[in-house]
Amino acid sequence: DVKVTQSSRYLVKRTGEKVFLECVQDMDHENMFWYRQDPGLGLRLIYFSYDVKMKEKGDIPEGYSVSREKKERFSLILESASTNQTSMYLCASSLSLAGEQFFGPGTRLTVL
Amino acid sequence: DQQVKQNSPSLSVQEGRISILNCDYTNSMFDYFLWYKKYPAEGPTFLISISSIKDKNEDGRFTVFLNKSAKHLSLHIVPSQPGDSAVYFCAASANTNAGKSTFGDGTTLTVKP
Numbered sequence: 693d694v695k696v697t698q699s700s701r702y703l704v705k706r707t708g709e710k711v712f713l714e715c716v717q718d719m720d721h722e723n724m725f726w727y728r729q730d731p732g733l734g735l736r737l738i739y740f741s742y743d744v745k746m747k748e749k750g751d752i753p754e755g756y757s758v759s760r761e762k763k764e765r766f767s768l769i770l771e772s773a774s775t776n777q778t779s780m781y782l783c784a785s786s787l788s789l790a791g792e793q794f795f796g797p798g799t800r801l802t803v804l
Numbered sequence: 805d806q807q808v809k810q811n812s813p814s815l816s817v818q819e820g821r822i823s824i825l826n827c828d829y830t831n832s833m834f835d836y837f838l839w840y841k842k843y844p845a846e847g848p849t850f851l852i853s854i855s856s857i858k859d860k861n862e863d864g865r866f867t868v869f870l871n872k873s874a875k876h877l878s879l880h881i882v883p884s885q886p887g888d889s890a891v892y893f894c895a896a897s898a899n900t901n902a903g904k905s906t907f908g909d910g911t912t913l914t915v916k917p
Contacts (some may be wrong), residue, residue, distance in 0.1 A: 696847070725904070732813070734909035735848070735893060750904075782847055789904050790836050790897035795847030 695719075696796040698783055704802045711770040713799055715783030723786045724766035725793065726750075726758060728779040735782065741766055742789060773803045807831045808896050810908035818916055823881040825911050827894030830875065834896040838905065839868060839879050842891045851892075852879070884915045 699714035717724065725740040727750075737750030739758040747758050755777060759767040766785075770777055780800050784793040809828045817823045827837075835856040840848035854861040854868045854877065861868050867880045881888055891912050895905040 727907075732909060734810075735907040737904065737906075740904055784847070792838065792850040792853065793840075793848075793905065795840075795849065797845070797847050 696783060696785055696794050698781075698796040698799050700799050701797060702800050704804065705773050706804050707774060709773050711773050711801065713768040713781055713783075713801070715766045715768070715796055716764050717785040717794070718764065719785060719787075719794065720763065721785035721787055721794075722763075723789050724760065725784040725786075726756075726766065726768045727782045727784065728752070729782055729798070730779050738768065740789075775803050777801065778803045805830070807834075808894055808906050808908040810894055810911045812911050813909070814912045814914070816914045816916065817884050819886055820883045823884045823888065823913055823915065825879040825881075825892050825894075825913065827877045827879075827908055828875060829877075829896050831896070831898060831906075832875065833898040836897045837868070837870060837877050838895045838897075839866075840893045840895065842893065842910070848893055886915050886917050889913055889915050
């Protein structure tokens with residue numbers, strides 16, 4: 693059974709804190725993605741990676757960075773969390789960039 | 805500029821009837837389209853896809869129709885079941901866009917028993 697796991701389901705952080713969101717996939721997929729989901733705004737792509745150590749900005753990369761040191765792991769980093777980064781964060785992986793994506797369960801991040 | 809639009813935020817249908825979810829796109833380079841379903845507190849799951857070389861793809865109760873000239877696709881669910889109640893996202897991709905998918909805002913479907 694293919695799986696994408698995210699390190700936390702719920703996370704509460706304070707403004708200014710550095711936040712790490714971890715994502716691991718067991719499907720040997722080349723491509724991994726980070727999205728945020730907000731009411732009425734759908735899924736917005738933050739960053740994606742098509743290979744180890746490779747990353748590309750998505751539609752809303754400001755305030756975020758990513759790390760992909762191993763094929764199976766893709767981390768999203770909030771260098772200094774702000775209240776407008778309170779959101780649901782979804783990680784996904786896929787065999788091809790355009791193809792079906794497999795999503796993790798999401799991390800609901802609240803920044804106070 | 806939103807390239808993939810789902811203009812209906814919500815849809816309510818009676819169990820057993822047809823559900824039709826719509827999606828419009830503006831980028832004529834999009835050549836592959838996907839639908840995902842999302843339950844609360846879970847990640848989206850892939851439902852069905854269609855390539856631009858086809859105008860229809862069917863999988864059980866789910867059928868996706870593509871009208872390239874109108875830049876419109878629709879997902880039909882027949883018959884609708886209460887378990888189909890979820891948020892449905894339309895996504896589109898193009899080889900020239902590094903292939904990654906662009907998602908719509910989603911439509912919340914409620915199927916009433």
